[in-house]
Amino acid sequence: METQMKRDSLKKRKLKERLTAYSFIAPNFIGFAIFTLGPIFFAIMLAFHQWDGSNDMTFIGLDNFREMFGDDRVKDALWNTIVYVLATVPLTLACALFLATLLNSKIKGRNIFRTIAFFPYVASLVAVAAVWNMIFHPVNGPINEILRMIGILDPPRWAADSEWAMFTLVLFSVWKQMGYYMVIFLAGLQGVSEELYEAANLDGAGRWGKFWHVTLPQLRPVTFFVLMILTINSFKVYDFVYMITQAGPGTSTLVLVYEIYNTAFLNWNLGYSSAISMLLLGLVLIVTLVQFLGEKKFTNQ
Amino acid sequence: MKSNKVVSKFFIYILLIAVTITMIFPFLWMLSSSIKFDRDIFIFPIQWIPDQPVWSNFIDIWTRIPLATFIYNTAKITLIVTLLQLTTSSFAAYAFSKLEFKGRNLLFVAYIATIAVPWQAYMVPQFIMMRSLGLNNTHLAIILLQAFSAFGVFMMRQFYQGIPDSLIEAARMDGMNDYQIYYRIMLPLSKPALSTLTIFTFVNTWNDFLGPLLYLTRDELKTIQIGLRMFITQYSAEYGLIMAASVVVLIPVLVVFLSLQRHFVQGVAAIGVKG
Numbered sequence: 001m002e003t004q005m006k007r008d009s010l011k012k013r014k015l016k017e018r019l020t021a022y023s024f025i026a027p028n029f030i031g032f033a034i035f036t037l038g039p040i041f042f043a044i045m046l047a048f049h050q051w052d053g054s055n056d057m058t059f060i061g062l063d064n065f066r067e068m069f070g071d072d073r074v075k076d077a078l079w080n081t082i083v084y085v086l087a088t089v090p091l092t093l094a095c096a097l098f099l100a101t102l103l104n105s106k107i108k109g110r111n112i113f114r115t116i117a118f119f120p121y122v123a124s125l126v127a128v129a130a131v132w133n134m135i136f137h138p139v140n141g142p143i144n145e146i147l148r149m150i151g152i153l154d155p156p157r158w159a160a161d162s163e164w165a166m167f168t169l170v171l172f173s174v175w176k177q178m179g180y181y182m183v184i185f186l187a188g189l190q191g192v193s194e195e196l197y198e199a200a201n202l203d204g205a206g207r208w209g210k211f212w213h214v215t216l217p218q219l220r221p222v223t224f225f226v227l228m229i230l231t232i233n234s235f236k237v238y239d240f241v242y243m244i245t246q247a248g249p250g251t252s253t254l255v256l257v258y259e260i261y262n263t264a265f266l267n268w269n270l271g272y273s274s275a276i277s278m279l280l281l282g283l284v285l286i287v288t289l290v291q292f293l294g295e296k297k298f299t300n301q
Numbered sequence: 302m303k304s305n306k307v308v309s310k311f312f313i314y315i316l317l318i319a320v321t322i323t324m325i326f327p328f329l330w331m332l333s334s335s336i337k338f339d340r341d342i343f344i345f346p347i348q349w350i351p352d353q354p355v356w357s358n359f360i361d362i363w364t365r366i367p368l369a370t371f372i373y374n375t376a377k378i379t380l381i382v383t384l385l386q387l388t389t390s391s392f393a394a395y396a397f398s399k400l401e402f403k404g405r406n407l408l409f410v411a412y413i414a415t416i417a418v419p420w421q422a423y424m425v426p427q428f429i430m431m432r433s434l435g436l437n438n439t440h441l442a443i444i445l446l447q448a449f450s451a452f453g454v455f456m457m458r459q460f461y462q463g464i465p466d467s468l469i470e471a472a473r474m475d476g477m478n479d480y481q482i483y484y485r486i487m488l489p490l491s492k493p494a495l496s497t498l499t500i501f502t503f504v505n506t507w508n509d510f511l512g513p514l515l516y517l518t519r520d521e522l523k524t525i526q527i528g529l530r531m532f533i534t535q536y537s538a539e540y541g542l543i544m545a546a547s548v549v550v551l552i553p554v555l556v557v558f559l560s561l562q563r564h565f566v567q568g569v570a571a572i573g574v575k576g
Contacts, residue, residue, distance in 0.1 A: 014401075017400055017401060017402065018401075018402040018403060020396075020400065020478075020479050020480075021396040021400040021401070021402035021405075022396075022402065024392050024393055024395050024396035024400065024479070024483070025392075025393045025396045025397070025408070027388070027389045027392060027393070028389035028390055028392065028393035028449050028453075028454060029393065029408070031389065031445065031448060031449030032412070032415075032449040032450075032451065032454075035427065035430075035445050035446050035449060036415055036423075036449065036450075036451065037411065037415070038426075038430065039423040039424075039426040039427035039430060040415065040418060040422075040423045040426075042423070042426035042427075042429075042430070043422060043423040043425065043426045046425070046426055053429060099320060102313060102316060102317060102320070103317075105313060107310070107313060107314070107317070113317055113320075113321060114566075115558075115559070115562060116321050116324050116325050117320065117321070117324055118558075118562075119324065119325075119328070119555075119558075120324060120327075121504075122500070122504045122508075122554050122555075122558050123328070123508075123551055123554065124507070124508050124525070124526060124529070124547070124550045124551055124554065125508055125510060125526070126510065126526045126527075126529045126530045126533070126547075126550070127331070127529065127546075127547030127548075127550050127551055128327060128547075130529075130533055130543055130544070130547055131327045131328075131330060131331045131334075131544070131547065132327060134330075134334070134342070134343075134540060135326075135327060135330060137343070140343040140345070141343070142330070142343075142345060142347055145345040145346075175323070175324070179324075183565065183566060183569055184569055186566050186569075186570075187566055187567075187569035187570035188570070190566070190567075190570045191570065207309065232416075232417055232419070235419060236419040236420070236421055238421060238511060239510045239511055242510070243530075257419070257421040260421055260422075260424075260425070261421075261511075264424075264425045264428075265515070270425055270426075270429070273425055274425060274426070277421065277422040277423070277425070278422070280419060280421070280422055281418060281419065281422045284417060284418070284419060285417060288417050
């Protein structure tokens, strides 16, 4: 009898805790379920339909995907996205890590340097892109004036040059974002214990040796974290392209999200646009999974 | 040995100054151009401080575009989103970190998994949904799609994981319920995480471009980013005005960042980027 009562009260307490927990989660989860989870499932479904947003939806199976593999614009967009990711990710990672180690040493004015390095990340993209477009103006921008001054008489036309547009875009991305990843690296560096450096000092390690044998291995988890976020973000690139090159000249900087946007909101071909979204989603998931497994394997070794 | 150290310090400073110039050059150029006549902006070599500063650029922008309306709209959206994001995610994170309940792991995995899903992959159905709810061309649409991000929950939960459970147990012994524990213990302890999340949310919402571009087509509803972009496209040759408007747009973010940055690196560290 008594144990029965005890069990009941335990059950009651468990139930109460559960209800409390749900009440904590509900405000966020309801919004999250309606505005994120719902649309994700809707997007998956939409990829197998043809729909213009106002008339009836028709199920067309894999037709969207079949069409996609013969679509030159999608091919260009896919290729450009991959090139963009392969260029931006390592460059940003290297610059951010370099800056972080530099700004982790005990120097005067460290906080000012950190703030300046971080500022491009928080600065409004529209404003910053406007300045960039002026600075890299092919005719009278200061960059090309400087290049002409040092004897390069025919400087690149940057965003207006199909050979250089992608390079300009990558350069802008690295400049705009590296401060953010630098902060993550800085945070990671705070966890590296001084003792390890002292031990390395005793072993007579130089600056480079310490970086290679102490800092890098200690930062491995952070590096994987940065790599993952950076890769996901680079696959999603849209607004940088919109501001700097408008996907041009031609299709030389057309990326997947740009094509998704155009297909949906200019052509109102919603099913097809969702199919391209699934291509993007698949790519991101595969790359994330590979990185995740890579990290596991690396840590186990 | 000692001279070696001096040399390497010297080297670090040289590098730092080079990097700083690269980072700050566009901003200085912006500032300088904002008080110039359009015809003087591209004069080379650069004249950093013009002989006749054109302060009127900073007066004209308020009448040439409805800049005040844009700023008001953006400030409204940003404040509401940041507030909602901070409260709902710290609230949910408490349950994920400190309470036992059925389906906890499954729910959390659902949250994490969506971080890897690019928003652009489902922005189209989301737009259709909002439109069918009659939210097209409302600020509410932007607020709803920004306010419940999985990232905030993930971040706060990582931070709460570092707060010992024994602290919670002790508070329960004292007769506090979970809402009191959240309010009186967890919130005060999570200042670094909260200010970091504030910076991220504020910056993301203030600078968001694609969301407002999709949802807000009426001029009086536009946010500062699309408003500024509209201005740039319309008056593409009025460089001085464009730069002055850009300076104005940068100021609020600068203020928020500078006032919260004290906690920033510490906040990112505490969230446990160690993974």
